[in-house]
Amino acid sequence: MRNVVLPMVLVASLAGAAPVQAQTDLGDVVSGIAQSLIAQEVDKRAYLEAQRLNTVQGYRSYLAQYPKGIYRVNAKRALVKLGATVEPFPTTPLPGNPPAGASAAQVEASLGLSRAQRVLIQKQLSAVGYPTGVADGLWGSKTRGAISQWQKKNKLTATGYVTARQVNLLAEQSGGSVGPTPTEPSxxxxxxxxxxxxxxxxxxxxxxxxxxxxxxxxxxxxxxxxxxxxxxxxxxxxxxxxxxxxxxxxxxxxxxxxxxxx
Known part of the structure; x- marks a missing residue:
């Protein structure tokens, strides 16, 4: 209520000094202030609801409704704390061409590797001296560790996730091929x-x-x-x-x- 009183006092003082012909303009000012205060309150309530839910979906919903909202920085920080990306990426990125800011895992996901290709990559890693255990297409901690070690050896950033270039490099080193990237994810x-x-x-x-x-x-x-x-x-x-x-x-x-x- 305090936030409303001060602007209205200011408007009242202006009204006392305003000439008759300015009354219409003053009414517009009052209306503009009221609308601004209402918008701020709605923004605040939407953020508080997202904060109450404290979920990825809740904060993203707030940001979608209020991309320039008062609490947008808080919402983005909350998403980071939840381990989520600030903005959901497009659902159909081009193979090997992920959106800017994608994580190493998302870059790999954008390749659309089939299970058969993942099995082959495990075999290739083992063939060049980085054993992955059973080549089953399930990239668990052993496979991720093998990828990291291979990346370090090749002076690449050791993320444990492969890029399109790295897939091709590994294929060359092992004398094999991963085949074409599938156009339809399986x-x-x-x-x-x-x-x-x-x-x-x-x-x-x-x-x-x-x-x-x-x-x-x-x-x-x-x-x-x-x-x-x-x-x-x-x-x-x-x-x-x-x-x-x-x-x-x-x-x-x-x-x-x-x-x-x-």
Whole structure:
């Protein structure tokens, strides 16, 4: 209320000194001040609701509605704390051509590597002296470590995630080929990878809890990854510039755990 009183006192004092012909202009000033105060209050309430939810989806919703909002910096900082990108990237980036600011994981995801290609890359890493264990297309900690070691050896930034150039370099070094990047991402690869992960019922409940905590409601935590859970997972994948298959890969499970606190 205090914020309203001061502008209105100022307007009242101006009204007393204003000539008759200025009354219309003064009315416009009063209207403009009122609208500005209302807009600020609506902005504030929208941010407080996002803060109450404290989810990726909540803060992104605020930023989408108020891209120049008073609390936009706070919302962006909150997204970073949640482990999410400040802006959701486009859902269909060109293969090997991710948007500016993409993380190493997102750069790799934009390559659209099939499971067969991932298996081949594991074999190539092992062939040049960086064993990945079983070449199953599931890039767990051993494969990521092998990629990092290979990157260090080749004086590349050791992220544990490959780029298009690195895929080609590895193919040259091993005398092999990864083949063409598929034009249509294979959802079947994700279905198979989730099956190979062999998630227990407790782990499936964990996935549902973590998705819901990030603002992607699975409408139940029962360990049954049904239609609601698949839709929630697909929505999260789209926001993270991943293939929105509704099925979880090993990399996505690690990302989900990081974003929702371990």
């Amino acid at each position: 959802v079947g690869d994700d279905v198979l990878e989730e099956r190979l992960l062999g998630l227990t019922q407790d782990e499936r409940r964990e996935v549902q809890r973590r998705l819901t905590a990030l603002g992607y409601n699975t409408y139940g935590v029962d360990g049954d990854l049904g239609a609601n859970s698949r839709r929630a997972m697909a929505a999260w994948q789209r926001d993270e510039n991943q293939r929105a298959s509704g099925y979880l890969t090993a990399d996505q499970l690690r990302l989900l755990r990081r974003q929702s606190g371990g």
